[in-house]
Amino acid sequence: MGQLRDTMVHDLELAGYVPKTRLIYLNAIRDFAKHFRRSPAEMGGDDVRAWVGRLTKEMGIGPQRIRQHLAALKFLYTKTLWKPENVSFLSWPSDPQRLPVVLSADEIDKLLRALEQPLYRVFFTTVYATGLRLREACLLETRDLDAARGVIHVRHTNAKGKKERFVMLSPRLLVILREYWALTRPPAPWLFASSTGRHLNADMARRALKLAAAKAGVEKKVTPHVLRHSFATHLLEGGTDLRVIQVLLGHGSIKTTTRYARVSTELLGKTTSPLERLKTG
Numbered sequence: 001m002g003q004l005r006d007t008m009v010h011d012l013e014l015a016g017y018v019p020k021t022r023l024i025y026l027n028a029i030r031d032f033a034k035h036f037r038r039s040p041a042e043m044g045g046d047d048v049r050a051w052v053g054r055l056t057k058e059m060g061i062g063p064q065r066i067r068q069h070l071a072a073l074k075f076l077y078t079k080t081l082w083k084p085e086n087v088s089f090l091s092w093p094s095d096p097q098r099l100p101v102v103l104s105a106d107e108i109d110k111l112l113r114a115l116e117q118p119l120y121r122v123f124f125t126t127v128y129a130t131g132l133r134l135r136e137a138c139l140l141e142t143r144d145l146d147a148a149r150g151v152i153h154v155r156h157t158n159a160k161g162k163k164e165r166f167v168m169l170s171p172r173l174l175v176i177l178r179e180y181w182a183l184t185r186p187p188a189p190w191l192f193a194s195s196t197g198r199h200l201n202a203d204m205a206r207r208a209l210k211l212a213a214a215k216a217g218v219e220k221k222v223t224p225h226v227l228r229h230s231f232a233t234h235l236l237e238g239g240t241d242l243r244v245i246q247v248l249l250g251h252g253s254i255k256t257t258t259r260y261a262r263v264s265t266e267l268l269g270k271t272t273s274p275l276e277r278l279k280t281g
Helices: 002-014 019-036 045-057 063-080 105-114 118-130 134-138 171-184 202-216 224-237 242-249 259-263 265-270
Strands: 151-154 165-168
Touching: 002 019, 002 063, 019 045, 019 063, 045 063, 105 118, 105 202, 105 224, 118 134, 118 165, 118 171, 118 202, 118 224, 134 202, 134 224, 165 242, 202 224, 224 242, 224 259
Parallel strands: none
Antiparallel strands: 151 165
């Protein structure tokens, strides 16, 4: 298994997978091999089928974790072992269609005010003002701010490699960031840095946001991604085209973006019913 693991690590690196994803895939294959007490190179489609059945019926894990296991198996057998027939039957489980949580503008305001430390208040102001993912915001560098063009360069690394884009840098956010930088002078190259001089720690940021939500009395579940959802929904309610929102969020498909149309109660309330066009009634 040691040689196979090294080969898979090499293949994952060549494919551009980030360290976190590589570790998830390797751990999934380790569990697979440990269950059968054999090397995956010695196993066939029936073994894979049995393992997938155990994952879905006995282990009680969610769709996202199952997808990670399946993706690891597919990579192993198609890229490393060259045995695609062993995983040709795999199909991805889907998540239940849940509406994303969205905060009102008043709740956003209370939440940001409850963040007492300037670092976290400005950080999450930036997340809401740009729709950035948590990791993207943590890795922002001062060079990413383009004040002249009013944009922020997002040098995002996803599971399959680099996917860069630009998001808006509003005049108000620019003023806030300049005041913050003059006050804190974060160590280069980071825009938001931890006390160790490295980029801001995502777990510490999540903890600060959770405490602020409790202090502000926001009853909804608040996460950094909820701020991203709120950004998109508020843009939609303000009349921004869905395809513009798609680009800002970095969605590969417009289908991912359209879910915000389902949660915009303001748009729903403004929509005229066809009943109003009838002359009778």
